[in-house]
Amino acid sequence: xxxxxxxxxxxxxxxxxxxxxxxxxxxxxxxxxxxxxxxxxxxxxxxxxxxxxxxxxxxxxxxxxxxxxxxxxxxxxxxxxxxxxxxxxxxxxxxxxxxxxxxxxxxxxxxxxxxxxxxxxxxxxxxxxxxxxxxxxxxxxxxxxxxxxxxxxxxxxxxxxxxxxxxxxxxxxxxxxxxxxxxxxxxxxxxxxxxxxxxxxxxxxxxxxxxxxxxxxxxxxxxxxxxxxxxxxxxxxxxxxxxxxxxxxxxxxxxxxxxxxxxxxxxxxxxxxxxxxxxxxxxxxxxxxxxxxxxxxxxxxxxxxxxxxxxxxxxxxxxxxxxxxxxxxxxxxxxxxxxxxxxxxxxxxxxxxxxxxxxxxxxxxxxxx
Amino acid sequence: xxxxxxxxxxxxxxxxxxxxxxxxxxxxxxxxxxxxxxxxxxxxxxxxxxxxxxxxxxxxxxxxxxxxxxxxxxxxxxxxxxxxxxxxxxxxxxxxxxxxxxxxxxxxxxxxxxxxxxxxxxxxxxxxxxxxx
Amino acid sequence: xxxxxxxxxxxxxxxxxxxxxxxxxxxxxxxxxxxxxxxxxxxxxxxxxxxxxxxxxxxxxxxxxxxxxxxxxxxxxxxxxxxxxxxxxxxxxxxxxxxxxxxxxxxxxxxxxxxxxxxxxxxxxxxxxxxxxxxxxxxxxxxxxxxxxxx
Numbered sequence: 001x002x003x004x005x006x007x008x009x010x011x012x013x014x015x016x017x018x019x020x021x022x023x024x025x026x027x028x029x030x031x032x033x034x035x036x037x038x039x040x041x042x043x044x045x046x047x048x049x050x051x052x053x054x055x056x057x058x059x060x061x062x063x064x065x066x067x068x069x070x071x072x073x074x075x076x077x078x079x080x081x082x083x084x085x086x087x088x089x090x091x092x093x094x095x096x097x098x099x100x101x102x103x104x105x106x107x108x109x110x111x112x113x114x115x116x117x118x119x120x121x122x123x124x125x126x127x128x129x130x131x132x133x134x135x136x137x138x139x140x141x142x143x144x145x146x147x148x149x150x151x152x153x154x155x156x157x158x159x160x161x162x163x164x165x166x167x168x169x170x171x172x173x174x175x176x177x178x179x180x181x182x183x184x185x186x187x188x189x190x191x192x193x194x195x196x197x198x199x200x201x202x203x204x205x206x207x208x209x210x211x212x213x214x215x216x217x218x219x220x221x222x223x224x225x226x227x228x229x230x231x232x233x234x235x236x237x238x239x240x241x242x243x244x245x246x247x248x249x250x251x252x253x254x255x256x257x258x259x260x261x262x263x264x265x266x267x268x269x270x271x272x273x274x275x276x277x278x279x280x281x282x283x284x285x286x287x288x289x290x291x292x293x294x295x296x297x298x299x300x301x302x303x304x305x306x307x308x309x310x311x312x313x314x315x316x317x318x319x320x321x322x323x324x325x326x327x328x329x330x331x332x333x334x335x336x337x338x339x340x341x342x343x344x345x346x347x348x349x350x351x352x353x354x355x356x357x358x359x360x361x362x363x364x365x366x367x368x369x
Numbered sequence: 370x371x372x373x374x375x376x377x378x379x380x381x382x383x384x385x386x387x388x389x390x391x392x393x394x395x396x397x398x399x400x401x402x403x404x405x406x407x408x409x410x411x412x413x414x415x416x417x418x419x420x421x422x423x424x425x426x427x428x429x430x431x432x433x434x435x436x437x438x439x440x441x442x443x444x445x446x447x448x449x450x451x452x453x454x455x456x457x458x459x460x461x462x463x464x465x466x467x468x469x470x471x472x473x474x475x476x477x478x479x480x481x482x483x484x485x486x487x488x489x490x491x492x493x494x495x496x497x498x499x500x501x502x
Numbered sequence: 503x504x505x506x507x508x509x510x511x512x513x514x515x516x517x518x519x520x521x522x523x524x525x526x527x528x529x530x531x532x533x534x535x536x537x538x539x540x541x542x543x544x545x546x547x548x549x550x551x552x553x554x555x556x557x558x559x560x561x562x563x564x565x566x567x568x569x570x571x572x573x574x575x576x577x578x579x580x581x582x583x584x585x586x587x588x589x590x591x592x593x594x595x596x597x598x599x600x601x602x603x604x605x606x607x608x609x610x611x612x613x614x615x616x617x618x619x620x621x622x623x624x625x626x627x628x629x630x631x632x633x634x635x636x637x638x639x640x641x642x643x644x645x646x647x648x649x650x651x652x653x
Contacts, residue, residue, distance in 0.1 A: 075543070077597055088383075091393035096400070158545050159555035162562035168541075172629050175545065248555075278555050281387065285394040289401075298401065299501040303469035304415045305408040312400055332544070332629045386556045 009081070016075075016082015017319075023062055024318040027055045052190045056222040059318050060186075063325020075326060086323030090215065091282045093317040094242075098289030099298055099309065100228070100235045106290060109236065113208070113243050116358070120209050120351060121247060125150040125255070128347050137339050140166040143255045144174050145340055149347040151251045152244050153178045153213030159248055159278055163256040176336040177344040182213040183328060185352060190224045192356070193233075199365040200225055200233040207233070208240020210355030212348055217241050219321060228310045228317075230301070242286055249278040408501055414475060415502040417466070417492045419485040423447035426463055427481050430474045430492065438471045438500065442492055472496035505530035507613040509604055509636075510574040511624040517581045519647045520617035524585075529614060531585070533578040535571050536603045537593040538563075538625025567625075600627045601636040609641045620646035 032055050040046035047053050067075060075083055125146040132142035143164035148157035154175050161171045189211065193203040207220045221237035228234055253274045260269065292298050299305030336344075383389040408415075419425075426444040430436050449462045476493040479485060496502040508520030510533050517533070524531035541563050545556070575589050594603035601622070608616055620633045627633075637644050 074597060074599070080543075080597055088389055088393055088396065091390065092396045092400070095393055095397045154545060155555065158559045162558050168563055168566050168625070169623070169628065172544065172626055176629055277558065280390065282390040282393050285390075285397060288394075289397070292401075298405065299408070300469040302420055302466065303502060304417070305404065305469070305501040308408060309401070309404050312404060316400075327543075331631060335629050 012081040013085055014082065016079035016323075017085055018082070019066075019079055020082065020086075020319045020322040023066075023322045024055070024059055024315065027058050027062065028318070031055070031058060052194060052223065054223065054226045055318060056219060056226050056321060057187075057190075059321040060219060060325040060328075063322045064328050064330070065325075066322075067326040067328065068330050071326075073329060073331060083323045083326055086320050086327065089316050089320030090218070090324065093313055093320060094218070094238065095282055095285035095289055096309070096313045096316065097228075097234070097238045098286035099293040099306075100230050101239070101290045102294040103290060104294075105230070106239065109239050110243070112363075113205075113239050116205065116209050116355075117240060117243050117247065120355060121150045121244070121251060122254075124347055124351050125251070127350065128343060129258070131343050131346060132339075135339050135343065137343065138167075138170070139259060140164040141170045141174070141340065143259050144171055145343055145347075147251055147255050148174050148178050149212060149344060149351065151214075151248055153182055153216070155214060155245075156248055156251060159252050160255055163252060164259040170340070173336065173338065173340045174344070176333050177340050178212050178348075179328070180333040180336050181344060181348045182211060182216040183333070185211050185348075186216045186220050186223070189220045193224050196360065198360075200231060201236050202359050202363055202365055204233045204236025204238075205240065205363050206355050206359040208237045208244070209359070210352040212351075214241050214244055215324065218317070219324070222317065222321075226314070228314050242283060245280050246283055248280065249275045252278055405501065409499050412502075414493055414495050416478075416490040417442060417468075417494060418488045418490050419445065420464075420466065421447050421487045423485065425479050425481055425483045425485055425491060428477055428479075428492070429465075430477070432474055432477050434474050436468045436472060436474055436494070438469065439467050441465045442468050468494070470494075470496040470500035470502040472500075472502070504612050504614050505532055506615045506617060507604075507608050507611065508533050508578070509616065509618040509622065509624075510535045510578055511619050511622050511627075512570065512574075513619045513621075513623045514574070514577055515619035515647045516617045517578055519645065521582060521585060521587075523615065523617060523645060527615070530588070531582070532588045532590055532611065532613070533575070533582075534604065534607055535574055535589070535591040536600050536607075536624065537567050537571070537591065538600055538627075539594050539596040540599065540626045540630070542596050544626055544629070570624075599630045599635060600625050601631075601633065602639070604636055605639045605641065614642055616640055616642060616644045618644060618646055620648050 035047040035053060036045045038045065038047060043049065067073070071079075128146040128149050129142055132145060137145070140161075144157050144161050144166045147160035148154070150156065157171060157174050157178065160166075161168075189203075189207055193206070198206065203224050204221055207224075208217050211217045211220060217237050218234065218241060221232075221234040222228075225233045250271070253269065253271050256269055256274070289298075298309060383392055424446040426446050428443045429441040430443075436442065444463050444465050446461055446463050448459045450459055473495045474492060475495050478490045478493065485491070494502060506520055506524040506527070506529050508516050508531060510516065520533075521531060541560065545559070571591055575591075578589060579587070590607070592603055592607055594600055604616065604618070607613075616636070618633055618636060621628060622633050622636075633644075633646060637646070
């Protein structure tokens with residue numbers, strides 16, 4: 001494709017972006033109030049209270065409808081450039097989430113998060129390695145599967161596969177499996193959380209540990225409780241998420257070492273090199289926001305300034321999530337199968353359930369901040 | 370025609386993910402600056418609303434009086450949920466809401482004893498320019 | 503140019519059948535290799551990929567595609583032997599599916615028959631509906647070479 005220049009690029013982005021923003025605007029100004037007031041099965045706001053529908057879930061669902069029904073499976077060329085900005089919005093939202101914490105609160109919860117996540121990440125990796133070998137899976141496929149189930153789903157699979165020389169068609173299969181599982185958990189978890197009367201802290205910890213794809217952690221937390229403020233599900237879930245995202249380079253290093261052990265190439269591996277290449281630098285922005293909020297540069301807690309800031313944040317996320325929904329192609333996911341599906345389901349379900357049990361029994365409902 | 374193959378498609382709107390990471394940080398920076406400038410200099414008055422559903426107990430300021438940053442504005446009674454042994458215990462607590470910025474009290478909208486929903490206005494303030502209300 | 507278009511894929515099943523059909527019909531034969539460009543959209547799900555992980559992955563895919571082209575070209579030319587054949591490599595747009603590019607090429611070159619392995623083992627095609635779209639959209643008859651024929 002020819003280079004269109006900065007101005008041309010911005011013009012190309014507009015139609016898709018307008019669709020995402022417009023969709024969210026309609027959902028927030030019309031659909032959500034309508035749902036809250038509609039009487040269904042004799043209960044006012046049944047859609048909200050029983051189905052836990054809120055604008056976040058709706059944004060994802062509408063995005064999915066666009067892709068799978070309206071566009072017939074493919075994002076059309078006119079909208080594609082705009083939809084590509086999805087990741088920019090999600091990343092910007094994650095960076096802004098840094099303002100929900102202070103350095104002290106991060107230090108308090110971060111310890112538990114690191115402990116839980118490291119246990120689960122490496123526990124899952126070893127489980128997948130064991131199960132994969134038992135089922136006679138290809139070593140490189142085991143590597144990708146272990147990374148995908150262990151850390152951040154698609155991100156980790158993509159980051160690991162070149163290092164373990166995985167076959168692209170296998171990677172595609174792993175991605176389809178992980179996404180299928182992730183989307184299922186995204187819609188199921190809020191119900192489970194409400195049924196078990198989990199607190200925001202527990203829910204954030206559970207989802208942050210148990211859901212495979214890091215993006216879905218965010219969406220699930222917001223679906224459980226769409227409020228963005230300290231002490232809500234998304235505030236806790238995001239700490240878990242950030243720890244996971246940071247751990248990707250380390251996991252890539254570990255799995256690559258395992259894959260190339262006893263071979264000459266292993267000697268050329270260096271953690272520093274992988275860190276330099278794969279460290280997600282937007283995380284630095286997240287901590288930058290935490291620093292700003294710790295020194296009180298962005299308004300006091302409960303102030304109108306912070307209120308406005310969080311409103312901006314929820315819009316940013318909402319726009320990103322419409323786009324994210326549009327990246328979900330149900331037909332692609334339906335083709336998942338074979339050994340990756342079996343191993344992925346086994347590892348995913350085990351992690352999901354064990355994380356739930358650990359959180360229910362060992363994490364208090366009371367949050368630490 | 371053989372071998373004439375165009376190279377890989379674009380990564381994202383940005384050249385690489387690193388560009389995207391940086392762009393996200395710049396976008397956030399701009400948004401934060403816009404929000405802060407808007408609140409500090411442009412917005413003429415701010416309405417301090419109820420932090421959650423509850424009851425207004427007392428108002429500590431008077432209309433057209435001045436208030437300093439950190440001084441109490443009003444007290445508010447809320448139901449606080451506490452988890453103990455797997456059950457929710459609800460407790461009534463009175464919270465004192467302090468002013469986030471100094472300024473002049475323009476209007477007091479609610480009166481003590483009012484049951485207020487979250488976000489309902491209580492006090493209207495004209496904050497000092499350059500401070501964050 | 504009118505002739506038989508053989509869609510090359512990793513299974514290589516279409517090659518022999520394509521050459522045979524072309525000989526039978528007395529037509530020229532072209533081996534078609536399509537570069538898969540859908541990966542960028544396919545991995546678009548991943549929201550928090552930082553830094554160069556995506557770039558490294560795309561380069562890795564590119565290497566794979568180039569190796570596959572070289573390999574399939576050699577296999578096709580070897581199978582053709584003395585028969586005069588042409589080899590063409592094209593690229594699908596990153597919004598297109600692989601089979602869309604095959605249809606486009608068939609239309610542009612005025613092919614009279616497309617020979618394609620089923621399942622088509624190339625790039626993301628197995629994740630994206632395989633040959634169904636090809637059969638539906640092709641401007642000429644499509645011969646699908648299945649497992650039974652290859653055996």
